[in-house]
Amino acid sequence: MTTGEFDLIARIRARAGTRGDVVLGIGDDAALLAVPADRQLVVTTDTLNHGVHFPEDASPADIGWKSLAVNLSDLAAMGAQPAWCTLSLSLPQSDPAWIDGFLDGFLALAGRHGIALVGGDTTRGPLSISVTAMGLVEAGRALRRDGARVGDDVWVTGTPGDAAAALALLDTQPTHALRARLDRPMPRIEAGHALAGIAHAAVDVSDGLLADLGHICTRSGVGAQVELAQLPASEALQGAVDAEARVAFQATGGDDYELCFTAPGTARERIAALADALDLRFTRIGRIVAGEGVQAIAAHGATWQPPRHGYDHFSTP
Ligand code: ADP
Ligand code: MG
Numbered sequence: 001m002t003t004g005e006f007d008l009i010a011r012i013r014a015r016a017g018t019r020g021d022v023v024l025g026i027g028d029d030a031a032l033l034a035v036p037a038d039r040q041l042v043v044t045t046d047t048l049n050h051g052v053h054f055p056e057d058a059s060p061a062d063i064g065w066k067s068l069a070v071n072l073s074d075l076a077a078m079g080a081q082p083a084w085c086t087l088s089l090s091l092p093q094s095d096p097a098w099i100d101g102f103l104d105g106f107l108a109l110a111g112r113h114g115i116a117l118v119g120g121d122t123t124r125g126p127l128s129i130s131v132t133a134m135g136l137v138e139a140g141r142a143l144r145r146d147g148a149r150v151g152d153d154v155w156v157t158g159t160p161g162d163a164a165a166a167l168a169l170l171d172t173q174p175t176h177a178l179r180a181r182l183d184r185p186m187p188r189i190e191a192g193h194a195l196a197g198i199a200h201a202a203v204d205v206s207d208g209l210l211a212d213l214g215h216i217c218t219r220s221g222v223g224a225q226v227e228l229a230q231l232p233a234s235e236a237l238q239g240a241v242d243a244e245a246r247v248a249f250q251a252t253g254g255d256d257y258e259l260c261f262t263a264p265g266t267a268r269e270r271i272a273a274l275a276d277a278l279d280l281r282f283t284r285i286g287r288i289v290a291g292e293g294v295q296a297i298a299a300h301g302a303t304w305q306p307p308r309h310g311y312d313h314f315s316t317p
Contacts, residue, residue, distance in 0.1 A: 004094030060101030079196030080135030164253025
């Protein structure tokens with residue numbers, strides 16, 4: 001490790017927040033964290049690589065935000081409350097200005113959710129950011145993928161499809177609203193935590209709504225039907241592409257980090273109240289059925305097949 005890299009760690013350490021349950025944070029060989037006896041520790045890791053997981057022109061702050069957001073989204077999908085994280089950085093050069101910008105985004109999101117950066121690793125190499133996030137959940141109350149039951153409603157938060165549309169339209173300058181959905185995803189932490197105890201199963205939408213719902217179905221041993229006409233669309237998406245492309249983005253677009261979950265019909269009122277309390281859209285998009293796989297049903301009742309090759313057919317309305 002070079003002096004430059006020690007300087008970088010010192011910069012990170014100076015700005016990382018802490019919390020009461022961090023016995024020992026950045027600076028020793030490892031962190032010491034106090035896990036309450038009645039909680040389970042929820043651990044997840046995601047890596048963002050240069051040229052794959054963020055646009056070429058993404059700012060360091062956006063990269064910082066997103067590298068934590070994708071991990072917080074996994075905690076949200078488990079119903080966990082964020083507690084601690086570590087940050088493994090591979091950087092082509094020791095660039096203090098880049099680190100400062102990165103930390104602006106990373107720590108802004110960390111501060112919102114009260115998660116403390118307690119350690120990490122800093123090496124030289126192609127730009128790659130790996131975050132491990134740790135959260136806490138009341139023992140036995142985590143939201144899992146394997147709890148869906150036949151007859152459950154299928155729900156989604158927010159408006160899926162925006163991030164994928166922004167990515168597809170990068171060259172033609174997507175609107176600020178659309179671009180923000182790609183660069184600054186909002187992990188649905190409060191929703192996930194509130195849904196623990198209401199929802200039967202949950203997943204976060206990183207690979208596309210139908211694909212991620214498919215993970216719930218596989219793990220739960222059930223099938224699902226989704227009514228495409230029920231999928232919520234943001235104004236930004238409606239203004240950006242035609243109806244055919246919109247449905248494709250909503251149903252198959254990744255990178256939104258919304259929550260897809262199943263819940264019994266008896267939970268509808270509680271979920272409506274939650275939507276009000278959180279000022280977040282919750283939309284009932286289908287149901288869990290016996291069998292396997294996800295069937296997407298178009299407005300005219302026919303089964304819809306996702307387009308196989310990208311979305312070269314979107315057009316401005
Ligand atoms: P070691 O060689 O014992 O693994 P390092 O020199 O790699 O220790 O790191 C020193 C301290 O700085 C450790 O507490 C480590 O967790 C922390 N650290 C290193 N890189 C980062 C980083 N990118 N973000 C946060 N903490 C870091
Ligand atoms: Mg050591």
